[in-house]
Amino acid sequence: MVRWxxxxxxxxxxxxxxxxxxxxxxxxxxxxxxSVLPGGAALAADPPGxxxxxxxxxxxxxxxxxxxxxxxxxxxxYRGPLPRTGTLHYRVELDGASDTYVSATAVPGExxxxxxxxxxxxxxxxxxxxxxxxxSASFGAARSPRPVTAWGVRAVSAGxxxxxxxxxxxVTVERSRxxxxxxxxxxxxxxVVSEPPPARTGATRAPEAWDSASPGPLTGEPAHRRGGGGFxxxxxxxxxxxxxxxxxxxxxxxxxxxxxGRQLYAAAELGGTDSGSGYTTGALRLALHNPVRGExxxxxxxxxxxxxxxxxxxxxxxxxxxxxxxxxxxxxMRFAGDYYLVVHLAAQVADTFGEGPFPLVLxxxxxxTAQTGPEYAGKSVPDGLFELSALERQAAPAxxxxxxxxxxxxxxxxxxxxxxSVLLAGLGVWTAVARRRAT
Numbered sequence: 001m002v003r004w005x006x007x008x009x010x011x012x013x014x015x016x017x018x019x020x021x022x023x024x025x026x027x028x029x030x031x032x033x034x035s036v037l038p039g040g041a042a043l044a045a046d047p048p049g050x051x052x053x054x055x056x057x058x059x060x061x062x063x064x065x066x067x068x069x070x071x072x073x074x075x076x077x078y079r080g081p082l083p084r085t086g087t088l089h090y091r092v093e094l095d096g097a098s099d100t101y102v103s104a105t106a107v108p109g110e111x112x113x114x115x116x117x118x119x120x121x122x123x124x125x126x127x128x129x130x131x132x133x134x135x136s137a138s139f140g141a142a143r144s145p146r147p148v149t150a151w152g153v154r155a156v157s158a159g160x161x162x163x164x165x166x167x168x169x170x171v172t173v174e175r176s177r178x179x180x181x182x183x184x185x186x187x188x189x190x191x192v193v194s195e196p197p198p199a200r201t202g203a204t205r206a207p208e209a210w211d212s213a214s215p216g217p218l219t220g221e222p223a224h225r226r227g228g229g230g231f232x233x234x235x236x237x238x239x240x241x242x243x244x245x246x247x248x249x250x251x252x253x254x255x256x257x258x259x260x261g262r263q264l265y266a267a268a269e270l271g272g273t274d275s276g277s278g279y280t281t282g283a284l285r286l287a288l289h290n291p292v293r294g295e296x297x298x299x300x301x302x303x304x305x306x307x308x309x310x311x312x313x314x315x316x317x318x319x320x321x322x323x324x325x326x327x328x329x330x331x332x333m334r335f336a337g338d339y340y341l342v343v344h345l346a347a348q349v350a351d352t353f354g355e356g357p358f359p360l361v362l363x364x365x366x367x368x369t370a371q372t373g374p375e376y377a378g379k380s381v382p383d384g385l386f387e388l389s390a391l392e393r394q395a396a397p398a399x400x401x402x403x404x405x406x407x408x409x410x411x412x413x414x415x416x417x418x419x420x421s422v423l424l425a426g427l428g429v430w431t432a433v434a435r436r437r438a439t
Contacts, residue, residue, distance in 0.1 A: 051107045051147050051251070052229030053079050053189055060190070062088025066170050074100060074194040075381040077232070081185040082106050082120070087174040090190070094154055096166035098194045098378070100124075101292035103151040104173045105189040105231070106137075110249060110347075112182040114143045119176040120188075124152035124169060132163035136176050137295065142282030144346035146251050147230070151294035155323070156197065158204070189230075193292050193385055195335065196378030198320065206325030210316040211367070215265055218363045227252025227343065231293055234340055239366045245357035246270075249347035255338040256364060257392035260318050261371030262336075264288070264364065267311035268343050270303065271359030278352040279304050285344045286310040291337030291385055297329045303346075305353055317368045335386040336373055 057079035063069045069089040072078065082088065094100050106120035119138035125131055132155075137148040152171065154163050163169070173188065175181045222241035228234040234253035246252060258264050268286040283303035288296045299310040315333050316322060323334040345358065370393065373386075380386050 050110070050229070051105075051187065051189075052233040052253075053187070054230070054232035057189065057232075060090070062090055062173060065089055066091070069170060072102070072171065072190065072192045074192045076192060078190040080188050080190070082173065082175065082188040083185050084175060084181050084183055085178045087172050088188075090171040090173070092169050092171060092192060094166060094169050096164065097156055097197050099156060099197075100154045100169075101151060101193050101195070101294070102153075102171050103149055103191045103293035104171075105147050105149040105293070106175075107147045107187040107189070108139075108145045108182065109184055109186070110145055112145050112184070114139045114145060114182070115177060115180045116141050116143055117177050118181050119148045120150050121174050121176050122150040122152045123172045124154050124163070125172065126163050126165075127168050127170075130162055132169070135294075138176055140282055140285070140300065142280075142285065142300065142346040142348065144249065144282075144344065144348060146249075146285075146344045147342075149289065149293050149295060151292060158201075191293060194381040195386060196376045196380060198374040199377040200375065202374060203321040204324055206321050206323075206330055207316065207319060211263070212314050212316075214311065214314055215365055215367065218365055222361050222363075225254075227254055229253065231289075231340060234338075236338075237341075237362070237364065239364050242362045242364070244360045244362070246343065246345045246360045247356045247358070248345050248350035248353075251342060251344045252360075254341045254343075254362065256341060256366075257388050258318055258336060258339045258366070259370040259388050259393060260320075260336045260373035261368050263314070263317040263367040264339060265312070265314060265367065266341055266365075267309055267363050268341075269307065269309045269361040269363070270301075270345070271361075272307040273305050273353050273356075273358060275305075276353040277305055280346055280349050280352060283346045283349050284308055284310045285342075285346070286312060287342045287344075288312055288315065288332075289340040289342060290332045291335060291339065293340065294332050295328070296332030296339075303349060303353070320374045336388060337386045 054077040057077045060070055060078040060080045062080065064086055066089050069091040072090045072092045102122065102124060104120055104122045108114060117138050119136060121136040123131055123134040133152045135150040135152055137150045139146065139148060154169055156164055218241055220241055222243035225235055225237055225242040225244060227244050230253055234255040237254045237256060244252060256264060266286065266288065268284060270284045280303045282300040285298060285300040287298035290296055297312050297315055299312050301308045301310045315329050318333050318336050320334060322330050325331050341362065343360065
């Protein structure tokens with residue numbers, strides 16, 4: 001073993017202690033590879049290319065029945081296992097005024113053999129077992145392992161007859177088709193958020209008319225922006241064209257601040273390749289998720305080795321009254337905040353066209369005019385979830401050419417890197433101070 005001993009660095013035990021910079025490097029490695037969870041539990045960081053779970057996720061294991069269901073709290077993110085069989089139960093205490101949203105993101109193993117109809121199912125139920133809402137998400141025709149997200153809501157309304165009272169509610173999560181599902185447990189990420197009621201009663205019907213025509217695609221040279229590995233690590237982008245590379249089996253996450261009254265249009269372009277020939281079903285998938293992670297709309301395209309584009313069908317402008325409509329493409333656009341664009345390239349692409357990486361371009365346009373949202377009678381949990389910051393509004397102009405908000409989005413992207421960079425910067429200062437002291 002290499003020893004760094006000098007007379008000054010020998011500790012009382014007689015063992016050698018490495019110099020300060022070396023010790024700091026070791027600390028950096030440990031902090032970069034371990035996520036500490038509330039309650040003292042720690043999990044190793046997710047492998048490169050895998051789903052990036054929230055760093056502050058609390059470990060939780062669902063119960064087989066309601067009697068011993070663990071509690072979920074609004075504003076927190078949880079992580080746990082999703083077994084092949086059985087229904088997991090969780091408990092949540094709700095008031096009689098706020099709307100509450102729960103999401104479950106299931107992450108299968110990279111090598112899992114999946115069916116098109118397998119996936120995750122989530123339900124929100126009252127204390128009597130009545131269903132408040134339910135949703136499911138499947139892997140689709142591509143059958144490629146990727147994160148799939150289902151969401152549920154307990155909504156309070158003036159004419160509601162079920163799930164309106166304060167009290168105990170239950171969240172159930174299970175695989176959609178366990179009999180055909182892989183045997184190993186999947187990873188599961190759960191979120192719970194709360195939306196306060198409006199201070200004044202507004203429209204109780206969804207807008208009947210909105211512009212459903214797709215505008216012309218944005219042109220121009222795309223700016224490079226590396227996609228994140230999960231919802232919690234999503235990279236902030238705005239109107240413009242953004243480039244990246246993607247490998248078969250990989251899923252990239254981007255978040256777009258969308259204000260009240262704004263309308264988001266998005267398309268993903270996968271570049272061509274000279275390697276291989278054939279056809280991969282549903283190879284390129286693009287999906288839009290709202291601020292509570294509920295999927296709003298998606299598009300998928302097959303791949304023959306030539307360039308292909310997956311464009312989302314237009315969704316309506318963001319409006320509070322959209323929640324009173326039918327159809328996820330309208331009801332999902334019910335609040336302002338950070339929307340998520342999730343891009344997946346099917347693992348089966350590698351079988352025919354190689355491991356890549358393949359060039360990817362994401363083109364976004366924000367239509368409509370920013371409006372004043374509802375005046376809430378309280379704060380969301382977490383706070384500020386359904387509103388945009390001043391910087392986000394500045395980075396989302398009313399119109400203009402592609403890439404015009406690149407400078408502002410660069411600031412947002414750098415700011416969104418998170419505490420890891422702040423930690424490394426602090427360690428760098430620590431090292432410099434230690435060196436000066438040694439001198």
